Amino acid sequence: MTPSPSPRTLEKLAAARRVAVLTGAGISAESGVPTFRGADGLWRRYRAEDLATPQAFARDPRLVWEWYDWRRQLIAKVEPNAGHLALARLEARCPDFSLITQNVDGLHPKAGSRRLVELHGNIWRLRCTAEQRTLVDARVPLPELPPRCPTCQALARPDVVWFGEALPQAVLEAAFEAAREAEVFLVVGTAAVVQPAASLPLTAKRAGAYVIEVNLEPTPISSSVDESLFAPAGEVLPLLIP
Ligand code: BV8
Numbered sequence: 360m361t362p363s364p365s366p367r368t369l370e371k372l373a374a375a376r377r378v379a380v381l382t383g384a385g386i387s388a389e390s391g392v393p394t395f396r397g398a399d400g401l402w403r404r405y406r407a408e409d410l411a412t413p414q415a416f417a418r419d420p421r422l423v424w425e426w427y428d429w430r431r432q433l434i435a436k437v438e439p440n441a442g443h444l445a446l447a448r449l450e451a452r453c454p455d456f457s458l459i460t461q462n463v464d465g466l467h468p469k470a471g472s473r474r475l476v477e478l479h480g481n482i483w484r485l486r487c488t489a490e491q492r493t494l495v496d497a498r499v500p501l502p503e504l505p506p507r508c509p510t511c512q513a514l515a516r517p518d519v520v521w522f523g524e525a526l527p528q529a530v531l532e533a534a535f536e537a538a539r540e541a542e543v544f545l546v547v548g549t550a551a552v553v554q555p556a557a558s559l560p561l562t563a564k565r566a567g568a569y570v571i572e573v574n575l576e577p578t579p580i581s582s583s584v585d586e587s588l589f590a591p592a593g594e595v596l597p598l599l600i601p
Contacts, residue, residue: 361594364571368586371543371569372599377455379541380446381559385548385574387466389440389593392433396550411521420505420514427517428501430464431482435499439470442547445596447471457537461549461556463519476534478526478556480519489513531555538563544570545599547592551578560584571599 364372372378384394409415416423447470450456458472463482467475486493487508496506506515520526534556538544544563551557560580564570570584573595581587588595 361590361598362588364588364595364599365586368569368571369599371585372545372571375541375543375569376453377540377542378449378453378545379457379459379537379543379559379563379568380449380545380547381538381549381556382446382458382460382462382467382547383549383551383556384462385550386442386446386592387437387440387462387464388548389442389591390437390466392437392464392466394548396552411519412523413521414523416516416521420516424501424504424506424517427482428499428504431497431501432499434464434466434482435497437466439466440593442592442596443467443470443472445600446547449600450474455540457533457541459534459537459556459559461553463517476530476537478520478530478534480517482517482519484518485515486518487511487513488516493518526555534559535562538568539566541566541568544568545573546570546580546584547573547596549574549578551580573599 388394410423410426443466446458450472456474457476458467459476460467461478463479465481465483483495483497484493485496485506489511508515538559541563544560546560560570561583564583572581572584572587573592
C-alpha cells in the first residue's frame with residue numbers, strides 16, 4: 360500500500376515557489392536500470408573501486424569501457440518512468456526549480472527536465488583525455504573499445520565523475536546554492552552515502568527547507584527529514600505531484 364503524503368507535505372509542496380530535488384539511482388530503478396547498492400545492484404557484479412575510478416581506467420581502460428558500454432546498451436533500451444515524468448511536471452509549475460541528479464543515465468532530460476544539475480556527469484558524453492574536449496556519442500554499442508578522440512586519436516573516457524575525482528566547481532556551487540535557497544527539498548531514490556551529494560539534503564534542512572524523502576527504506580538522512588515516504592518513487596511522486 361503506497362503511503363499517502365501528509366496534508367502538511369502536500370500544502371508545503373503546493374505553496375512552494377523555490378523547489379530543489381536530489382535524485383539518485385533509485386528513481387531509475389523502475390525503468391529497469393540497476394541501482395548501485397541494491398539487490399541487483401551494479402556493484403554486485405563489479406566493485407566500485409575496480410571500475411569507477413581514474414586508477415581503474417589507467418590500469419585497464421578497455422575493462423572500464425566494457426562496463427560503461429554495457430550500461431549504455433542497457434539504458435538505451437529503457438524509458439523514463441512515472442517518477443521522472445512527475446519531476447518534469449513539477450519543474451513546469453515552479454518559478455524557481457532545480458533538479459540535482461547523481462545519475463548519469465540521461466533519463467531526466469529524456470523525461471523533459473531542463474533545469475538540471477548533473478553532479479556526476481553523463482554516460483552519453485565522452486571526454487578526450489588529451490584535450491578535455493567533450494562530445495556526445497550515443498552509439499550503442501560503441502564501434503571500438505576503448506573509444507578514441509575523433510580529432511586527436513587520444514583515449515576517450517566517459518564524461519562522468521569517478522570516485523576520488525572532484526566534482527566540477529560550478530556544478531557543486533549550483534547544487535549547494537539551490538539547496539540553501541529551497542523552500543522545499545525533495546530527496547528521491549538515493550542511499551545518501553556518496554559525498555558531496557549526500558550533504559545537500561542536510562544543507563537544505565539547515566537553511567530552513569521542508570525536506571521530503573522518497574525511498575524504499577530508511578537512509579542515514581531519514582531521521583533528519585520532515586517526512587519520509589517509503590515506497591517506489593514511480594508510485595509516490597505522482598501522488599505528491601498529481
Ligand atoms: C570527491 C558516476 C573529493 C560514475 C558516481 C576514499 C577515497 C576517495 C574518496 C572518498 C573516500 N571516502 C569517501 C570518499 C568520497 C567519495 C564517496 O562519497 N565515497 C562513498 C562510497 C563513501 N566521493 C567521491 O569520491 C566524490 N568526489 O569526494 O572528491 C576531491 C576533492 C578535491 C580533489 C579531488 C577529490 C565523487 C563521487 C562521485 C562518484 N561517481 N557516479 C558512474 O555512475 O559510473 S557515484 C554513484 O553512486 C552514482 O552516481 C550513484 O547515483 C551514486 C550514489 O548512489 P545512489 O544514487 O544513492 O544509488 P544507490 O544504489 O547507492 O542507492 C539507491 C537508493 O535508491 C537506495 O537507497 C534504494 O533503497 C533506493 N531505491 C531503489 N529503488 C527505488 C528506490 N527509491 C525509490 N524508488 C525505487 N523504486
